[in-house]
Amino acid sequence: MTLVHDAAPTPERLAHNIELRKQMEIALAALSHSERTAFVMRHWEGCAIEEIAEVLKSSSGAAKNTVFRAVQKLRLALQPFVGRGTQVRVMGTES
Numbered sequence: 001m002t003l004v005h006d007a008a009p010t011p012e013r014l015a016h017n018i019e020l021r022k023q024m025e026i027a028l029a030a031l032s033h034s035e036r037t038a039f040v041m042r043h044w045e046g047c048a049i050e051e052i053a054e055v056l057k058s059s060s061g062a063a064k065n066t067v068f069r070a071v072q073k074l075r076l077a078l079q080p081f082v083g084r085g086t087q088v089r090v091m092g093t094e095s
Contacts, residue, residue: 020081027077031070038063039070 009017028036034056041047041055053063 020078023078023081024074027074030077031073034058034066035070035073038066039074042067043071 028039031039038052038056041052042049049060049063049067052067053060056063056066058066
């Protein structure tokens, strides 16, 4: 008999995802308004740095730094939750 892998997430995985979502919401709420705006625009909406700078009424360099700070704060806030040798990756930050 051939076993077919069930692609559905396990109950443990579902619980983990729910907890991760809660932690992400808490971490996002802890960001400043400009950091949250910059992060969401860049990593969820895919906006260019110039667009973010315009919305934040700042220079491109300042907008880039704001995105960077937001990502660093989120990584730090989520690291204890993720832990166990895995990394939190944010779209567009791969190197």
